[in-house]
Amino acid sequence: MFLRYDRPMIKAVLKTVGALLVLGVLAVGGVYLYYFVILPPNIPATDLDVEITPARVTRGExxxxxVFGCMYCHSERDWELFGAPPKPGTLGKGGEVFDQRVGISGVLISPNITPTGIGDWTDGEVYRAVVNGLHPDGYAYFPIMPFDVYLHLETEDVYSIIAYLRTLDPLPGEYRGRRLTPLMEFIANSRVLPADPWDVDHSDPVSRGEYITIIAGCRFCHTPANERMQPYENMRFGGGLGMIANGRKVYSANISADPETGIGSWSVDDFVARFRAYENVVIPVSEIGYQTQHAWTEYAKLTDTDLADIYAYIMAQPPVRNEVNLLGN
Ligand code: HEC
Ligand code: HEC
Known part of the structure; x- marks a missing residue:
């Protein structure tokens, strides 16, 4: 009785479940295809010819x-010195390895971006690599190379950087061994986007400062984030983001306007002086007691104006109360 009456219903249920399963498999398969076969989007290299002027080379350098960290990732860095400055004579030659020692599950090696490495690329191909994250062969870079913020670079700034790269000494160095897990490939492919230059109001220090803090990574590194590295924007500049330097975790400082746990009590001159203290100074890590990912020796070359703009932008954000212990608890 029971079975006879309910069989059609069971059949209907099974059919529905079956249909849902098929749909599910199709959806997962579709997403898989989208990210691994269809993506990365084909953004063609533009027909670009960047004129190399002294002004562009100076700005690009x-x-x-x-400011933007290109050279401290694309050189050999001296991790025995605080802030790990590039080793002399290695500017642009690449060779820095990013693997599980800095919390990455695959292996990435910063490529040689001197003329030895990319000298035969067109300007359009270099532009596309930096801004869209695409290799001339069409594959996407992993966003350790921060093309997902460089897409907001002002066009003239990219041209200046390209002009500068063309003037670098051609240094030897070719690196193999790049290895991405499927998840990393998925992330890389999904970040490729068309250029979207930031709309900077050049008459406004806060707007200029916002541009630098986003593209130089200050805002990213100094804002706490969830485990998928999505920042808590209501805690912007509140610090406490963990990162690994020389095998040990270090947490970014609170640089928000909070006077007690942040830098709200610093004047703009204090702020500039904090950076200048590392100009032409190299300090062994052993003297400080820990290594950092904040590139002190490079940021020491920031101009007073750019530092003041960064300060103006930070101070225009809500203060965040967050006590950070730089070396964890
Ligand atoms: C945090 C480290 C980091 C920073 C900062 C960085 N890069 Fe990269 N860059 C990399 C890595 C790693 C790759 C290779 C990524 C991959 O293979 O998936 C790369 C790839 C490239 C490539 C492609 C080279 C090739 O042979 O395929 C170019 C060009 C490049 N970067 C230029 C720049 C410029 C210009 C800047 C500054 C505006 C910059 N990078 C900033 C790490 C960085
Ligand atoms: C790769 C991550 C990273 C980036 C990018 C970065 N920082 Fe930092 N910063 C840190 C970490 C970690 C510390 C704490 C350890 C130390 O003192 O170096 C720190 C420390 C600081 C301090 C010292 C605060 C204090 O209380 O003494 C200031 C100021 C600062 N950063 C400002 C900036 C600005 C401005 C930028 C952008 C131009 C920036 N940071 C970019 C990671 C980063």
């Missing part, structure tokens, strides 16, 4: 060395 400043941006690549002091």
């Amino acid at each position: 400043y941006l690549a060395n002091a």
